[in-house]
Amino acid sequence: MATFQIEGGIPLKGEIQPQGAKNEALQILCAVLLTKEEVRIDNIPDIVDVNKLIDILSNLGVKIRKNGKGSYSFISDDLQLDYLESELFKKEGSSLRGSIMIVGPLLARFGKGYIPRPGGDKIGRRRLDTHFEGFIKLGAKFRYNKEERFYGVEAPNGLTGTYMLLEEASVTGTANIVMAAVMAKGKTTIYNAACEPYIQQLCSMLVAMGARIKGIGSNLLEIDGVEELHGCTHSILPDMIEIGSWIGLAAMTKSEITIKNVSWKHLGLIPSTFAKLGIQIEKRGDDMFIPAHRDGYEVQSFIDGSIMNISDAPWPGFTPDLLSIMLVVATQARGSVLIHQKMFESRLFFVDKLIDMGAKIILCDPHRATIIGHDFKSQLKATVMSSPDIRAGISLLIAALSAKGTSTIHNIEQIDRGYENIDGRLKALGAKIARI
The missing domain is CATH 3.65.10.10 (Enolpyruvate transferase domain)
Known part of the structure; x- marks a missing residue:
């Protein structure tokens, strides 16, 4: 079983080409x-x-x-x-x-x-x-x-x-x-x-x-x-789930990243849903530019002032494959958000690992979690964890890249199932990550 060791807290920079879907x-x-x-x-x-x-x-x-x-x-x-x-x-x-x-x-x-x-x-x-x-x-x-x-x-x-x-x-x-x-x-x-x-x-x-x-x-x-x-x-189209993963990674690590050739017309609600967390996204032709969020990002609220609720739904609704990413990114937002995973009942169970890292999360039930963001005033702490599935695995990797210290992620074969040469591509952006 392979393992990642990640030194977190390092801003990344550069261009990334998303893999095929x-x-x-x-x-x-x-x-x-x-x-x-x-x-x-x-x-x-x-x-x-x-x-x-x-x-x-x-x-x-x-x-x-x-x-x-x-x-x-x-x-x-x-x-x-x-x-x-x-x-x-x-x-x-x-x-x-x-x-x-x-x-x-x-x-x-x-x-x-x-x-x-x-x-x-x-x-x-x-x-x-x-x-x-x-x-x-x-x-x-x-x-x-x-x-x-x-x-x-x-x-x-x-x-x-x-x-x-x-x-x-x-x-x-x-x-x-x-x-x-x-x-x-x-x-x-x-x-x-x-x-x-x-x-x-x-x-x-x-x-x-x-x-x-x-x-x-x-x-x-x-x-x-x-x-x-x-x-x-x-x-094959560029992978919109990977594109969403890079958006979340950029915001969480305060990195400046350009995602090339994203095929905007096929992204649906992905850009606007990240915007609900206060994440800035710029359209540059068919490329996507994520600026370094050095002052953090603030969760929007609904018109009546109630807490933001982000949930999944069949297309053209927001894809369930990105809710794990949204959840981990929300841990450092300014404000609170309710993540509602309607389509699968076990996808939120990885939050115990984020709580161990210092995240403020209330797991309401198998489908709902409330996240109180740190606003980067308290950095996540490095820890040892294991990847339970593809999307939770990449979410934990994003958390580790933003955390203070060196984290270890076991069972990274789960991440390899859905992400091509993820460690090599992160290194090209300046990440300190080693596959053991």
């Missing part, structure tokens, strides 16, 4: 299974979760060629479907939640798809019902081996388009159902579909491959099935 990459990589023709994908992040999925595709028989940094070509013309029921796949698939999204493409193209119960972050119960209820409505038969915790869907006679109202606007569920429906017979209508930029990107890629999809960017998708799809070239 992790959540988009996991969807896009699964979509290559829909065609036997070559698909080229650029701006793929070099992170653990994405590399695991590439390994799964390779073991499934996908021919993979690396064109250069972040660029790969995939040809899925001779797949080994027996791999799906192998012990190797049960091991590899269960370690990556994103592996669930290979089921939709395989079901569409081959009439069957299997997956072990996938893993991922321990941030509470994350149901798979949306995925499989969608497949069943398209005509697939579902089976679940409880002993082996193994899911399967089969449609030997193909899928048939239908109308469905999703119980929840699940991003991965929507992606999986869309990839299954693009080759179904007839028309599929998906209402309450997720409409995150990642889903928009996936749909645009599928259209480039020959799919017929209307309503991209809305929560009502209409899909007319086609018999086959073709190859294409696709480039």
Whole structure:
């Protein structure tokens, strides 16, 4: 198990190029299974979760060629479907939640798809019902081996388009159902579909491959099935979660940082939500400049003077993946804020580590925490901690970079799952961080 040692309290400075979006990459990589023709994908992040999925595709028989940094070509013309029921796949698939999204493409193209119960972050119960209820409505038969915790869907006679109202606007569920429906017979209508930029990107890629999809960017998708799809070239967006992480890091460490090529139009409420904490953000073309907040930053209040409440919601609401960042940044704000994590019940449990560092946080329940900011009058103290998941891990890293003294973070493999070469990129900005 690897460890970071961080000497905190050092202002950083420089430019950073955000990596490709992790959540988009996991969807896009699964979509290559829909065609036997070559698909080229650029701006793929070099992170653990994405590399695991590439390994799964390779073991499934996908021919993979690396064109250069972040660029790969995939040809899925001779797949080994027996791999799906192998012990190797049960091991590899269960370690990556994103592996669930290979089921939709395989079901569409081959009439069957299997997956072990996938893993991922321990941030509470994350149901798979949306995925499989969608497949069943398209005509697939579902089976679940409880002993082996193994899911399967089969449609030997193909899928048939239908109308469905999703119980929840699940991003991965929507992606999986869309990839299954693009080759179904007839028309599929998906209402309450997720409409995150990642889903928009996936749909645009599928259209480039020959799919017929209307309503991209809305929560009502209409899909007319086609018999086959073709190859294409696709480039992944910059990771908006990483961009938000760099914003929080800059404010918390009083650093002057320019984030390059952020694709402003895909950031949604992220800039304005950070502004609620008093963080200044400047738009310079497609770059984002965060000035050094040497005088700190002050939390806004609502019009009636009540305490600021920041909560998550499905897109175009504020993404839940950044609430951990908002929470840690609020610990040094001027004022108080209530963080309300509505979508996952265990994502706030890392606050005990921040409290150990001297943060003033009241954990109200598994979903809500009240933070009373220090206004930098009292610096966080260095400590020893462990990363419980990707987003909590990067939040603890930001806290350590702002703290007085040398902190140790164990289990940094969790951070590596979502952030490419994070220690090397921090060093380039002047951080004192060592990987042990």
